[in-house]
Amino acid sequence: MGGTEGPSTPPRPQRAEGTEHLTVERVGATLVLTLNRPEAKNALSLPMLVGLYDGWLAADEDDGIRSIVLTGAGGTFCAGMDLKALAGGGMAGEHHRDRLRADPDLHWKAMLRHHRPRKPVIAAVEGHCVAGGTEILQGTDIRVAGESATFGLFEVRRGLFPIGGSTVRLARQIPRTHALEMLLTGRPYPAPEAARIGLIGHVVPDGGALAKALEIAEQINACGPLAVEAVKASVYETAGMTEADGLAAELARGWPVFDTADAKEGSRAFAEKRPPVFRRA
Incomplete structure (x- = not known):
């Protein structure tokens, strides 16, 4: 896919192998990271966060990777934090807890709060992309969504704070009036409205977000x-x-x-x- 790598510079071994909630696939020169917890609308979990962070590192360390696509399994991108676990129900994947102990900032890096891969990151969104999903979205570079996708920062409706960076980044990415409305009302935004205010760049027929994201990735991969x-x-x-x-x-x-x-x-x-x-x- 895209430009041809020189034979004298073989890519480094790929570090990311994924976890039970994050799958990794190489498509040509693109690394595809898939949030894979569809039974919970891909709510964030420890295995997902660990897999995401490892994926960002793998892409940066492998010169054969030119771009990254982030998507979700089961027709959903990400419904945010696992609120049941947050309320005391226990976070899935506790066996990954040692990674957080070793790097207490890992979850923020995974969510792209203050970690930026040097390779372009393209989001391919279907279904729900809300709360933590919309926060991760703000760390991506190019955004594609199916026409039935839904966005929004619901935290204030739960008495919570969108601490993944949204009060800082959102008003720098879309007009302030739209950013404040999204942050303060906690209402859902359908994909056409999200595109109109500049949160996403492309709206495609449902089921077509990944294909469009890979098309854009291929165009990037063909460049220097x-x-x-x-x-x-x-x-x-x-x-x-x-x-x-x-x-x-x-x-x-x-x-x-x-x-x-x-x-x-x-x-x-x-x-x-x-x-x-x-x-x-």
Whole structure:
């Protein structure tokens, strides 16, 4: 899928093997992470969080992976935290508790609260993507949803706080009036409305979100990986800067890309009217 890797740089072994609530699949140069707890609408669990974090690390450490797709099994993306467990019913997958003891921040990294993979992350949403699901969504880069998908931050309706980053990030991603309405009413948002306010980028027929996400991933994978990663990094690192500081940071990030062998290969391939062969060099 996409550009061809150079034979002299084989990909590193893939670390992520998944857990009982998170499956991992390699589709060409894309790593597909699937939240897999459909009987609970893919409510967050310890095995899911551990699997997610391992998946982000695996994608970053494997140069053969160009993009990541995050989706959910059973026609649902994620219904948020397991409220029964939160109320004292016991969290599934307690045998993963040692991972949290070793890294108390693991669950926040898994939810992309303050961990950002260097590879582009595309969300493929079907069904419910609410509460913690909408919080994880805000850590993704490109978002596709089936037309019957539902979004929303329901925490205030339960007397809770959306502590996965939404009070900080949402108003930076969509207009403040829409962000505050979503945060303060806790109401559901159908996919067409979520697209209208800018929370998601594509609405497709139900069942088609994964295929569309993989289509976008293939387009990304065909591009120069060093350029893609530098562009993503520049967008995020300059977001809070003044225009002058941002432009200076962009030059510092962008100029080195022009000196790469991949940049020369891209220009040469264009002139020769052939697909480029990028080698991350």
